[in-house]
Amino acid sequence: MTLIAHVSDTHFDDGDGGRSAERAERVLSYLERLRRPVDAVLVTGDVADHGRASEYSAATVLRRLGVPLLQTPGNHDSRPEFRRYVAAAGAGPVDQIARVGDLVFALCDSSIPGRDDGWLADETLAWLDDVLAEGAPSLVCFHHPPVKIGHPAADRVRQFGAARLAEVIARHPNVLALLCGHVHSATASVFAGVPVLSAPGVASTLVLPWEGDGGLDRSAPPALAFHLYDAGRLTTFFVVPG
Template sequence: MTLIAHVSDTHLDDGPRSAERVTRVVDYLAGLHTRVDAVLLTGDLADHGTADEYERLRGIFGRLDVPLLHLPGNHDRREEFVAAGLGPRNRAELVGDALFALVDSTIPGKDEGFIEDSVLAWLDATLDGDTPAFVCFHQPPVTVGQRFADGVRQFGEERLEAVIRRHPNVVAVLCGHFHTPTVTTFAGVPLVIAPGVTSTLIFPWEDPDGDVDLDAPPALAFHNYVGGRLTTTFKSI
């Protein structure tokens, strides 16, 4: 069994609100009866991408005695992210019997995403073999029917789809950015978007003029991979 806690969009800054919400999630994880095998953090870790914010993030998550799998989001800054020891921006980690390909899908200075050709080539080579693999990045390569979110998704997704379809060992695609627990499919495999810690997306069938709910509790996803089967559950804290 491989059990992963999937945390996204912490947007940690220097204020008390973000620290309280992130600490609430970490306290919950620290108190679990069964320790997770790793915590996957799919971007927008810091709100402004400063060294102080990353130091604060490391201090809070450092209480968890488990591997931390970081990747950057559009609010993160590449140089500061790497300098804080959270990188490299593209890397592969083996957790239990599963491979996690951590991919930078960001475009510096922009909210939407796009995976560079060189990174796609790296991903293609990384996925070779028969090890069960999870492809992880920040911006989802799909639309979800929310105006604001769909405008800042990952573009050029047909190139990514071609890579994933070449590798039947890919179990699922895991991402963040949309601040909402969402499950769909992409390239023939499940695609799971983690809920946001800082806020929750509002959909047009809830409020046609709404964007985000700042009062909803922070939440996370759990991915349990056992016997070749993936089960994902969501938890509000």
């Protein structure tokens, strides 16, 4: 049994008077109080709000749980600063592989420097194809969902070029799910025959078009997802820490 905490869009901001740090602290202290510790924490992007080195320094608080910390960059992250923060080698997209229990996590960089929408580079798709060819039960993680969620502002900055990703996913029946962030909302949909799940936001929550103006609610409490992998099945829970 493998238990993953999926946290997204922390938006650590060194100019917000401590607000983002306080919200991350609420999630961290909740995770520390669990009766059974999680096996890893996944952060699907927008770790920092402005991509500043000082914001990544603040984000290192996430390491204090002492479990593997798996992170992908988002549109608010700076690729060079994020690469330093996660100590990744190379240049170009920051793609990383992580193994937790029986699971393989393909941590893909869907960011496009200087833009808010997303795209998986050809080299990322080729890398992903190789990772999935190992045949292990796999979770494909990136910031930008590759599907429309029915929210105009979010859909304008989704991951484009997703037909290319669908071809890769279709070749590998070992993909359990796609795990995303970016939309600051707990959503579940289907892409290329597998679940696509987005974690709620820590920094703020998306106002749905049928709720209000479709902006971001900064007063809603931070929330997260748990993914429980057991006997070949993935079950996802969406939680608002009390």
